[in-house]
Amino acid sequence: MVSEVLNGIPESYFGKTMGRKLEVGAKPLINLAVGIPDKPVPEVVLKEMSEAILRPENNKYGVFRGKETFKNAIQKFYKDVYQVDINHDEICILYGTKSGLVHLPTCIVEPGEGVMLPDPGYTDYLAGVHLARAKHYVLPLQPEHHYLPQWDQLNQDELGNTRLIYLNYPSNPTGAVATSAFFDDTVKRFKNTKTKIVHDFAYAAFGFEQENPSILQSPGAKDVAIEIYSLSKGFNMSGFRVGFAVGNKEMIESLNRYQDHTQVGMWGALQDASIAALSLGAPFLEAQNELFKTRRNKVVTRLEKIGLPFEPLQGGIFLWLKVPPEFKSEAYVDFLLKSESILVTPGIPFGKNGDDYVRVSLAVDDALLYEFLDRIENTKVLYEV
Numbered sequence: 001m002v003s004e005v006l007n008g009i010p011e012s013y014f015g016k017t018m019g020r021k022l023e024v025g026a027k028p029l030i031n032l033a034v035g036i037p038d039k040p041v042p043e044v045v046l047k048e049m050s051e052a053i054l055r056p057e058n059n060k061y062g063v064f065r066g067k068e069t070f071k072n073a074i075q076k077f078y079k080d081v082y083q084v085d086i087n088h089d090e091i092c093i094l095y096g097t098k099s100g101l102v103h104l105p106t107c108i109v110e111p112g113e114g115v116m117l118p119d120p121g122y123t124d125y126l127a128g129v130h131l132a133r134a135k136h137y138v139l140p141l142q143p144e145h146h147y148l149p150q151w152d153q154l155n156q157d158e159l160g161n162t163r164l165i166y167l168n169y170p171s172n173p174t175g176a177v178a179t180s181a182f183f184d185d186t187v188k189r190f191k192n193t194k195t196k197i198v199h200d201f202a203y204a205a206f207g208f209e210q211e212n213p214s215i216l217q218s219p220g221a222k223d224v225a226i227e228i229y230s231l232s233k234g235f236n237m238s239g240f241r242v243g244f245a246v247g248n249k250e251m252i253e254s255l256n257r258y259q260d261h262t263q264v265g266m267w268g269a270l271q272d273a274s275i276a277a278l279s280l281g282a283p284f285l286e287a288q289n290e291l292f293k294t295r296r297n298k299v300v301t302r303l304e305k306i307g308l309p310f311e312p313l314q315g316g317i318f319l320w321l322k323v324p325p326e327f328k329s330e331a332y333v334d335f336l337l338k339s340e341s342i343l344v345t346p347g348i349p350f351g352k353n354g355d356d357y358v359r360v361s362l363a364v365d366d367a368l369l370y371e372f373l374d375r376i377e378n379t380k381v382l383y384e385v
Contacts, residue, residue, distance in 0.1 A: 009130045013123045013349040027341035030372050032361045034345075035172070035317050037236040039291070042284065045237065048276035049269060058268035065256050066093035070271040074244055077278040081285070082214040086246050090222070092255040093266050097202055097230040097243035098124060100255060103262075104198055105132035105164060107254035114162040118149075119351030120173055122200065125166050137162055140353060143311055147176035151189055165190075168200040170212060170315030173350050173359040177315040180213040187218040187225060196251060197225035202243075203316040205234030205285040208293045212315055216247055226251045233317065234285050235277040242266070242274045292317055295362045295369060302373045306380055311357070319360040320347075324382035329355050340375040 022029065052058055071088045078084045094100040102124060105115050111133035117125045118139045129136045137158045141147040149167075151159075167186070169178035190197060199215040206212070215225050226247035232238040245255055296313050303310055309322040321344070323332040329346035336342040336358075345361075347354030362369065 005130060005133060009127050012127070022337060022343065024343075025338050025341040027375070029341050029343060030364070030368050030375070031343045032364060032368075032372060033343045033359075035233070035361045035363050036238050037233060038363050038365055039236050039288075041236050041240075042277060042280060044280065045235070045273050045276045049273035052269035052272035055268070055272075058272070062265045062268045062271075064260050064263070064265045066091070066266060067268065067271050070275055073275040073278045074246065077281065078214075078216075078246060081282050082217055084214055084216045084246075086216075087249075090246055090249050090252050092245040092252045092259070093271070094228070094243040094245060094255075095263065095266060096232070096241035097200065097228045100228050100243065100245050101125060101166075101198070101200060102128040102131070103258055104251070104255060105129055105134050107258045108196065108251055109134045109163045114158060114164075116158070116162045116165045117351075118166060118168060118171075120147075120171075120347060120354035120357075121166065121168055121351060122172050123349045134163075135161070138351070139165065141171075141174070141176075142353070143174075147171055147174045147311075148178065148182055149186075151186075159195075162195050165195060165197050166200065167197060167215070168202075170203040170206055172200075172203060172316060173318050173345070173347065173354065173357075174311055174320045175313040175316045175318055176311070177207060177209075177212060178215075180217060183213060183215045183218040183221070187215070187221045187223075191220050191224050195224075196248065198251075199225060199227045201227050202230040203233055204229060205288050206292050206317055207289065207315045208296055209314055222248050224248065231274055231277055234288055235280070236288075237274075237277060240270060240273065242270055292362055295366065299362065299369065299373065303376075306373075306377050308376065308380065308383060317361060317363050319362065320357050321360050322357055323347075324379065326382070329358050332358055336376075336379070340378060342372060342375055 071091050074091055075086050078086045105128040109115055109132050114135045114137045115129045116137040116139045118141050139149055204212050214227055215221050216227055226245050228243060228245045230243040245252060299319060311320040313319055323329055329348045333344055333346045336344060345359040347357035
């Protein structure tokens with residue numbers, strides 16, 4: 001038995017595809033489809049986790065909304081890295097950022113009200129809209145505008161019914177970034193309206209031309225926005241499933257209230273390990289950024305030499321590669337898999353504007369990345385049609 005609302009949600013692309021059996025070509029498989037960090041969890045985090053497991057208080061029910069020590073660490077992290085002051089009632093601890101991103105519409109949007117999602121944008125935002133019985137409106141993002149919304153060009157009737165807008169910079173999948181000026185303008189535009197903003201900041205650590213700004217740095221941002229931060233990417237902790245939301249007090253309270261009824265708080269050992277991660281602060285994140293910037297530079301230089309088209313990669317960990325003229329994204333994924341044993345992600349799950357692209361993860365060992373570049377050069381002829 002499946003409820004009508006659940007039946008109306010498209011299959012999760014990554015839930016459907018991760019672990020599936022693949023028909024690959026003769027060469028060894030190179031999997032560039034999933035953005036799982038390839039470097040190990042920091043040693044200090046593993047050490048703290050191993051010790052925290054043995055603490056008696058971490059093997060009992062904990063405080064529903066999280067340890068004060070973890071919230072203190074989040075406060076310090078945001079102050080040190082982004083110069084933003086956060087109060088404890090402006091923090092919601094999340095078992096992975098996806099849970100907060102999917103649950104948020106149910107918490108603050110009434111059935112029939114609008115939620116505007118970026119296209120291209122992360123695939124699972126849409127599930128939250130369906131679960132809330134809200135209306136899905138498209139926020140089109142175009143390369144000529146650097147994948148930033150053009151608010152004045154949107155359908156104003158839809159915008160008037162929109163109660164929540166999703167933003168994601170650095171962008172998954174396009175690699176575009178936002179500026180402080182863009183966030184300032186966005187906050188000012190929606191501050192005195194019923195529309196709220198959620199900024200998915202999962203790839204915060206990776207900004208190659210400049211540091212990525214937090215939307216909460218903009219004047220008045222807490223009146224209109226929350227930001228959702230992940231430890232998965234910047235701290236190599238994807239298996240830990242730890243994140244948090246910070247910002248607008250009313251939105252945070254709604255998320256916390258929802259979780260009061262659906263969870264019994266995050267395991268204390270995970271919180272202790274996350275405190276150890278956040279204590280690494282900006283120096284660790286800068287090293288992470290430098291690793292991916294070096295990879296970005298080598299990939300971009302080689303692709304430019306080959307002559308393959310792609311969008312500027314300014315942040316995040318994904319390359320947004322244009323498909324050859326005779327292909328759409330899923331067909332090109334199949335072609336690469338069978339001809340070159342390369343697995344990438346089609347652009348279409350990220351929205352209609354993604355169907356002329358594939359997403360390529362840089363979160364692999366450098367040797368595999370160089371092998372990918374050697375193999376992708378074999379497809380150059382397809383772009384010359």
